[in-house]
Amino acid sequence: MKCSTEALQTFLDGELELAETEAVRSHLGGCPACRQELSRLRLLWLELEQEDEVEIPAALPFIRQQAITKARAAGQDKIGTSSVSLWNAQKLAWQPVLAGVSRIPGTRQLGLLARLAGHGLPGAIKGVSSMAGKIIGKRRDRH
Amino acid sequence: MNTDAEQNLIIRCREGDEGAWRLLLARYEIYVYRLCRQIGGSSEDAVDLTQEALVKVLTGLDSFQLGRPFKPWLRQVTVNACLNCLRRRAPETISLEQPVAEDIVLGDTIAGNTGDPAHAAEWRDARDVLRQAMSKLPYQQRLVLVMRHQEGLSYEEIAAATDLPLGTVKTYLYRARQQLRRKLAGVYGWE
Numbered sequence A: 001m002k003c004s005t006e007a008l009q010t011f012l013d014g015e016l017e018l019a020e021t022e023a024v025r026s027h028l029g030g031c032p033a034c035r036q037e038l039s040r041l042r043l044l045w046l047e048l049e050q051e052d053e054v055e056i057p058a059a060l061p062f063i064r065q066q067a068i069t070k071a072r073a074a075g076q077d078k079i080g081t082s083s084v085s086l087w088n089a090q091k092l093a094w095q096p097v098l099a100g101v102s103r104i105p106g107t108r109q110l111g112l113l114a115r116l117a118g119h120g121l122p123g124a125i126k127g128v129s130s131m132a133g134k135i136i137g138k139r140r141d142r143h
Numbered sequence B: 001m002n003t004d005a006e007q008n009l010i011i012r013c014r015e016g017d018e019g020a021w022r023l024l025l026a027r028y029e030i031y032v033y034r035l036c037r038q039i040g041g042s043s044e045d046a047v048d049l050t051q052e053a054l055v056k057v058l059t060g061l062d063s064f065q066l067g068r069p070f071k072p073w074l075r076q077v078t079v080n081a082c083l084n085c086l087r088r089r090a091p092e093t094i095s096l097e098q099p100v101a102e103d104i105v106l107g108d109t110i111a112g113n114t115g116d117p118a119h120a121a122e123w124r125d126a127r128d129v130l131r132q133a134m135s136k137l138p139y140q141q142r143l144v145l146v147m148r149h150q151e152g153l154s155y156e157e158i159a160a161a162t163d164l165p166l167g168t169v170k171t172y173l174y175r176a177r178q179q180l181r182r183k184l185a186g187v188y189g190w191e
């Protein structure tokens, strides 16, 4: 076989047929350039397989709550809204958001949310965080 | 959680039990967020993608086949939600003239960096360079990379999870890794 980085990639992925694997092995035996390339690709593979440190946002419980609200609204659409009065629908839509607010343990997370809100949080969460901002404001006034 | 308990939880979710919804999402939202973060390429996008994905999980549970492992289904729903969101956006296809980072232009990197690679290595380690490069890839390429190297899926499994043809999966993987390999070459000063 000829030198082929594509074959080397597939080889490293363990996705070659048995015969192809043998062909690559024997080629590697006689080709220092491909051996070097393989060791470089191995390095890349190691980097790619590292568990990426992803910072989990403190807003995740809010996102969960919003998802539940949306999912329930979608379910109601499916059933048909005729049996649900407008007020009930609004109440349903707001309850989980408010429940989410009351469950926030501290102002640190609120501050983080407020900061996150500037970066493309969905509209409803922005609403919550601006409310949260007001709550913090009041507390500060009192002290 | 054992499989039985999980299946019971899913049954309760299907009945519209909101407590069960909350439990299910609390269990899996970090996994979904990580996936969205990796596929989306930025933490700004990840929040929107995660919410979209979690809604699809709750509204799509009827399509989950009880008795099967939940995670592959969850992965697929998340991937679909991400693809739908990312597709709707204006295409951010990368041109050779588009600045990749600060004053580096992709054309330079491909043609063999004009600057001193050893210098680049001094102020940025390989991990950062790769992460940056990954966030600049077309989202479909980033998607297959994540499926392969983080989720550990085979080519066939990636094709199934992403609804891409097998040949496309291979091509995207190859292109993405060639691009990243060039970045590594810059860091380590390979010729």
Ligand SMILES: [Zn+2]
Residues within 6 Å of the ligand: A002, A003, A004, A027, A031, A033, A034, A035
């Ligand atoms: Zn060779």
